[in-house]
Amino acid sequence: MTTITPDLAHSGGVPVSAGDNYLTHGRGIASWIFTLDHKRIGVMYLVSVLSAFFLGGIFAMVIRTQLINPNGAIFTDQAHFRYYNEMFTLHGAVMIFLVLIPGIPGALGNFVLPIMLGAKDVAFPRLNLGSYYLYVSGALLAILAIVVGGVETGWTFYTPYSVTTDVDKLGLGKHAVEFMVFGVFLLGFSSIFTGMNFIVTMHKLRPPGMTWFRMPLFLWAIYATSIIQVLATPVLGITLLLLIAERTLKVGIFNPAYGGDPVLFQHFFWFYSHPAVYIMILPAMGIMSEVIATFSRKHIFGYKFIALSSIAIAIIGFLVWGHHMFPNGQSTMLATIFSFLTMAVAIPSAIKVWNWLATMYRGSIDLKTPMCYAMGFLFLFAIGGLTGVFLGTLSVDVHLHDTYFVVAHFHYVMFGGTMMGFLAGIHYWWPKITGKMYNETLGRIGCVLVFIGFNLTFFPQFIRARTACRGVMPRTCRSFIRITS
Amino acid sequence: MTTVAQESHEPHEHGNEEHLAHHWDTPKQQFDAGKLGIWLFLTTEILLFSGLFCAYSVYRANHPEVFEYAHLYLNKWLGAVNTIVLIFSSLTMAWGVRAAQLGQKKLLVTLLGITLACGGVFMCVKFVEYKDKWSHGTLWAGEYHPHVLPGGVTKADVFGPGGAAAATPTLPNAPATQKAFDGPIFEGSTVARAPAGPAGLSAAWVEKESAREEHLSVRDTERPWTGPVPKNTQIFFSIYFLMTGLHGLHVLAGMAVIGWIMLRASRGEFGPKYFNPVDFVGLYWHVVDIVWIFLFPLLYLIH
Amino acid sequence: MSTETHESHGVAHVMPMKVLINIFLALVVLTVVTVGATLFDFGPYNLYVAMAIAVVKASLVVLYFMHLRYDNPFNSIVFVGCLVFVSLFIGLSLTDTTQYQHKMNNLQAEKVAAPNVEKMHEGGGSHEEHGEPPAGKGSLGN
Incomplete structure (x- = not known):
């Protein structure tokens, strides 16, 4: 990521029209941190998101290293297991809130959306910059939380544990969870403002001739994403505010000790966080539509179906949140309804995959790096999506809930889907962003390594689930004991 | 909020359109975009409050007796006064938008001043109510130590x-x-x-x-409490303080932005061609009013 | 879409003064009505009466003070869409909570006692009269 400011005059082979571009237009640090240019903001997002990805990767490495030994390789006794929990929480929180959610819309969306649309900029450039700084502030607060105490609630912050857990490393008071939660609150508003900006841009800044059904499919995907960002994220905002109030004032809304209802927290949380997985996957699907059409040298097959299935996923995605709560105290009646609705979301996803395959059919496929990642996406997303149907089935989920099966499913969708799409997009638009071409051979090797490494890590977890192992334990489990929640 | 409204206030190259940012073609386009933006923002505000309304509904559905009992602690006349104050401020705000559209600068500043004052009155009444709760020990669940019965x-x-x-x-x-x-x-x-x-x-x-x-x-003589005092009364006060507290914060934020556009109005920045911030702040203020229109019967008028 | 020529105050609809005043008066009357409605007992419909009045008031504010009636129709779609999602959120949560609530009540009765209620007991009354088991801090307690 050090080559973001190349000297285009000497880049060789890349035509530079006027010798002046967004990278050379202004110089110095101030021209970056106060920029209102969507392209520069996109690049700043890209750098930040990839840094967060690196950080989250380190946490993941700690987790996997710990589990290399049945008794724990790093934290070996009861007193230190909470560090495992912290790593576990941070891996989840950083990857979800700092990488997957803002990643594609913030970095690639900001960069290419106005260009693809034909607009001069996004609708509210200042709001766009403000959104980026909300992201940075949220990230810094999350890091502060690690420093002052550490958070071991899991990225879901389930009550009542998140209300009672407390660690004070520095003697500054037990506020780590509050910092983390407030950081996520700010990240939520960053996401909301990005979504608002994109919706208004697509409504009001389409030039004449750019009708809705002429928009590139990436923009349709971003539009669907933005709908979710605007409609779902505020509920996360109030949930987190209530959690902060719960910890500081003891309002008791989610705390059974005061007559509160912990299941209500899960309703609040998943009303956002299930649609949020579509915030993560939809933009990657948009990138797929672009990349597959480009490298199959064909027009996309079933344009309208792909466009509208994005919207369908966004809407149906709101109706399935209860499938996270099947064994958690939710009523059987609602669990049945949610199980049924969860199946419905597979339909628009399958429509997309089918259309991508149809696009590739008899196309002249060029296996450039983005296309390699796209093929990886199709393979991994198919596995992730189909195991999602298993998990959506009420009776199966009661058995598999909180096991490695869920961990594997989630990573197949989130890494195999979103991150493969993100990587495809980064390679696809890399020349556009930097003015330089990456090394094709290295790119392909990277893709193959990612693909093999990912499958080696996560495929065994489906099999481990046979023993109904919970995926959150600091020791690898060796028995068939099922710990019910 | 402020950022949305500020958007239209950028340096640009269009000589005759003072407030038109560079990426817009016409003031109409800029205004419509700002309007859509503020409506989307208001959507998020409503969804933010919906969490509290959801908590309210859940607890009221499960413990109606708690609400019927505990609301007797609230003074519905103060609530009614505050409702009228906010409705009046909504009128002056809507009137202010009209004044801005018609270029009536003095009237606009006066009306914004009245709106701001109404916000102040609302917060003062709120302060009296909170102080009452404080002195009676009827605070949120963690601080719920009532030493009086309803009616003080x-x-x-x-x-x-x-x-x-x-x-x-x-x-x-x-x-x-x-x-x-x-x-x-x-x-x-x-x-x-x-x-x-x-x-x-x-x-x-x-x-x-x-x-x-x-x-x-x-x-309150209409329907005095007859049964035993219900369990978990503290939850009502948690919800009361969360809902009115979050609403109060929105009133304060609204007052801040009204003050800001009042300053700009007094500098004569708004007129028939450019009144976007007045309109957008107005929309926000009306939503604050709407939230209170629901809070008043839900919290004060239970029977 | 951006081809409209703009004339002075052609950007948006200007609300007539008469409408503004009438809406204000209607809102005041409805506030009086909603307070007055508490004098009458409609049984289980009390809440619905109060909510119906509030919805009418809010609609007046949205349609006239917020100009939605004269605004771009898409803004109405945004607003109504938002309300649909709010009702979805509240509706499904409410459906669920009434289903499992009896379990919650049992849980609280068996294991968990609200700390402040406990304190009140120390101050004011005895457990026997209240018919509650002695309160021990539950595992979920704070």
């Missing part, structure tokens, strides 16, 4: 400062003391009133009691 009656009011029972604090959730209160306090109680005079309660007590009943009758 303390044990000392009833038994006198030297009364035997006055030694222990009177708490609605405490059944033993509740029994002593059932008769005198609530008209519809099934517990027969103790006879006055030498054989029964002291004359002074009866006198105090009738004074207190008068006091109660001013506040």
